[in-house]
Structures are given as C-alpha cells and as structure tokens.
Amino acid sequence: MAGFSEILGHEQIIEHLQNAIKLQKVSHAYILDGEEGAGKNMLARAFAQTLQCERGGTEPCGECHSCKQAMSGNQPDIITVTHEKPASIGVEDIRGQLCGDIQIKPYSSPYKIYIVDEAEKMTVQAQNALLKTIEEPPAYGVIMLLTTNADAFLPTILSRCVTLKLRPVKNEIIRPYLMEKYHIPDYQAEVCTAFARGNVGKAERLAQSEQFAELKSHLLHLLRHLRDMEVYELTEAVRSASEYKTEINDYLDLMALWFRDVLLFKATRQIDGLVFAEEINAISAQAQKSSYEGLERILKALEKAKVRLNANVNFELTMELLMLTIKEN
Template sequence: MYTFEEIIGHKGVIENLQQTIKHNKVSHSYILDGISGIGKKTIALTFAKTLQCLNKGIAPCNECSSCRAFDSGNHPDVFFISTEKKSLGVDEIRDNIQKDIETKPYKYSYKIYIVDKADKMTIQAQNALLKTIEEPPSYGIIMLVSTNYKQFLPTIISRCSLIKLNPLKPGEIKDYFKTGPIDHNMIDLYIAFSGGSIGVIKKMMESEHFLEIRENVIRWVNEINSGDLIKLFEIQKEMENYKEEIDFVLDLMYAWYRDILLIKQIGNNPYILNKDKINLLLNTGMDLSYNKLGRSLDAIEDAKKQLRQNANFQLALEIMLLHIKENAHERNRSSF
C-alpha cells in the first residue's frame, strides 16, 4: 500500500507535491532524480495514486475504487514503464506513451506514465517524448525517474518540474531498520557505504560479496603488517580480482584504519564503523603507531586519487601497499 506516511525522509518534497495538489498546480511532466534506492519510485507511485484518488485529497484514501485498483497493480490509467536493456528506445516511448496518451483516460482523472530509469532513454526516444511533453493533453502526466537528470536533453529538463531527492540521513535510515532483520552492530558500516540509500543497504545485507570483500580487507591489513615484500605483491594480485570494485575495496580499507585510529585516540566509542569487529580492532591497534596509521590513510587516499586519474592500476596499488608497510617516520611520496 502506497501512502506518504510510509515514505522515509523527503518530507519537504512530499509537502511540496501535496501543496501542488491542494492548489491545483500539478505539472504535466516531472523529473524525480536522486541516487538509487532512496525512494524515487515510491514517491512517484504514491503521488500518482493520490492524483487518481476519488476523494481528491492531498493523500490517497486507500478505500475508493481507484486506490484499490492501484494497490492491486491493475489501475487502468496509471502506467509503469521500465526496461532491463541498456537503453530505453524510441519504439518503447512511442508505443507506451506517445500513441497511448492520445486516448482519453479509461475511467479516472488522469493518464499517468511513470518511466523508470528514464535517463537510459536514447536521444531518439527523448525527442519522441519531447513532442508529447511540449503539447500534452490536459489529462496527461509524465514522471521521469532518474539517477542522473543531466543525461536528459536540455529541452526535456526545461519543460519538466525537476525534483531532486537528497540522500537519506543516518537517523532516518536507522529508524527504518529499527525493527528489521539486521545486525545492528553493522548498521553504521552499512550506512557509511550506502550513500544515504536504503536500497543499497538492502543489497549489502543480501550480498555475501560485501562480507567477502570486508573479510579479505581485514586479512590483508593484518598480512601487510606481519608479512614481507613477497606477501605485499600477493595481496596486490588478490586486489586485482576486485578491479571493478576497487573504490569500494579501498573505502573499506580506509574505514578499517580509521577505526583503529579512533580506538587508539579515544577507546571504544560510538563512531566506530566496524562495531562487530571491535575486539580485532583493539588487538590490531596495539601494534600500529599513530604515525603509521596516518601514513596508511594517506596512502589509501593517494591511491584513490591516482586511480581516478587513470594511473596504472597495478603500480598504484603496489605503491600504496609499500607506503602502508613502511616503518620509517618520513614518508616518501611517489608520483607517476
């Protein structure tokens, strides 16, 4: 059941949408933009449900024939358009929107089209949609859900009401998972890598891959400290298996050293991300100086910077690992 009360965060956005309904200033076209998993589709669907509600309020009544049809997934005048392909083509836009919108609503006030991953539309598809957006019928409403609205043509953007959804706040995410099946010792770690997205956290919870990478990172840190140069090159080779996810791997490594530094400075504290590994963090921290921890954090940041600049992948990781391994107080800086 789609209701505004169930939506996590985005109170300002919801209030603005409700005010447009109240004052009869609903636009014919919208872009709802933001990172994946923060509620864009839920807001679009709830807005659509409210607009079609026969009670004509600023929230769906959940009882009228329109609300019941919507909740059943069989509303005759609300259409959800999505694709699993790499792009959304012109034929899909022409068949599902451009031609269909010429027919008046079957029963309710509007014909509403919600296009998921709309920023995947080809230029040809956007041009086809533009013709409809420029001269929409009075009953037509199009909602484009995207993660990067800058992929749209400027003419599309200028004719749509742009709604930017910000990442959720940590407190909002914690409230959402308060009663859910989640390891609450892990929630801060999930939040740190979620970008403020509940959807991303759900994927991490369901993914053994996330836990696998973290366990490898923890092992690598211990092996860097205790191993020799041969071990460093072995670690570098293992890290190459995660080339497509290297930013995430390095972020996890950074978080681990950060937690050790925090523990050394103020002991066990609520700002620790890897709460479920607190004993291991305490033991690891005993062997690492502040100087070495600082060098390690800097080395990881340097590696990320070099990789963003398309530096040699293998060399960037080797230099990072060597700098982390260094025991000297002075840090030799290398460049490509």
C-alpha cells in the first residue's frame, strides 16, 4: 500500500480525506468514482492505512505494526469485499463479507474498513442489504465503494455516502513520472500521456505494453503512406487493421491524435504541443497537402467509425470507408 504522498494528482480528494482525519469527521460511507486505472484503489488504501496507523497522523507512517500489516495486505481490520461472479456482486457477498462482519468489533484498530471494488456491479438486492448497514453503521465502520459509474447506485445509497469524483491528472505531472519510473524516451512518454487522457494507471500500462508499441509502429507506417496507397493496398491495410480488432478503440484514438497533430501544425507551424513531434517531417508534409475542412472530415469520420464499431456494424466495411475518407482528404 502507498501513502497519500505517493499518489499522482487528486490533490482535492487527498485534502478532503486528510481533513476528515484531522478534524475527526470521517464519514461511514464513501464513493470513489472514476474510470478504471484512475487511482481509486490507491486512494482508498492510503486512506485506510492512514486511519489505522498507530501514530494517528494524516499520512501513514509505514513503520508501525498496523502499517506493515496493511502494506503486506494482512491488516485484519481492512477488508476487501470479493465476489465470485465476474459480472455481479450478489446479496450474499454483501451480507456475508460486510453486513454480518461489521457487527464484530475491530480486532486491533480504531476502525473496521471495507473496500468494495467494482461496486457498480452490486445487484439491487445487494445494494438494499448494504443500505441497512449504511443507515445504522457502528461507530467504527467505514465503507468505501469504488466505482466506474456512480449512476448505477440507488438514489438512497448516493444520498447517504460522500461521493468523491476523480478528475484527470495533468499531463505535465504524468509525463516526467513515466520517464523516470520506466526509463522511456520523452516522445514515448508524450504519446502514452496524451493517449491516457489524465489516467495514470492507463499511462503506466501503455508505457509497459509491447503490444501498444507495436500498434503505434504499425499505425505510424500506415499514416505516413496512406495518401499514396492504391486501392488494393487500402484493402490490405483494412485486413491488417483486423489484427487489432480487440484494441480497435486504441487504434482509432491513435489515428485521431495523429490528425490532431497535423491540424495543430497546419494552424500554428509550431512543433511544441505535438504528440508525435518525432514525426515532424511526415506531419508537415500532410499539413501542406490537407485542407482544414479535410482534416475536420477525417476527425469526424474517426468518431463515426468508433460509434459504428461499438454498435457492431461490419468491421471491414467500416474500416474501408474510413481509409477511403482519409485518403480523399
């Protein structure tokens, strides 16, 4: 487990949680709402470790018995609620691991803390069972619901919890962090950072992913030469795109980043701010040959392609139409 000081960004949420500890106004129920990889687990576990720390500060000491237990995942009063069914958290999961267990006093700590990850998967029955506990919690109980979609909760659950919405972390914080931690060059860190859109977990995953590096290399080659391709070559490009069907959103997002760079360079003639700055020769050449209207059409076509593919429209047909739109514009 990491302390608050090791978490990138989310300063307002950290300040809120630390103030709650300092003023002894810890709520019995929190909702941490943010996309996958945004840092919900790190925040929840830093908060839990701090609450149980024997030194009683606003940052876990990392040295006391409780902190050492928390860091090894063996703190008996920090409980992670699990579920066997991957798609749902059932009423028995909540009753057995939380509602019943919370009635037993903490073993050795001031609080008994329950962390429910993927809490949006709770069934209505599970939420109703949890509601009874949230309405009349024991003084030592703290329940943390981690979710990618707080709208999935019943209004009665929402009204009884403190909801903390995770915001994107600034690029200027993520970029140097990736370079230092993963020893990657600045242009690679730039792409991973821009692509992650403020999601630190996603940025880290991309920085370590050989598959993402391969996808990027494939796409850059395609985008440099797409304008000059013959029809049969476009058909081959569509076929090669099908190899990335499972990462098609990443595929299209990378394409969009490229054409935004072309549009930005056409408008400013500046390299600063370009995600693919190392490809400046190709970007400059495309900017000279493309009109503003054409680039806008390409970006709209990319969005349209993503919507169509998510709606299960024929893959080859959608990608063929996209490639032709890009070539024409």
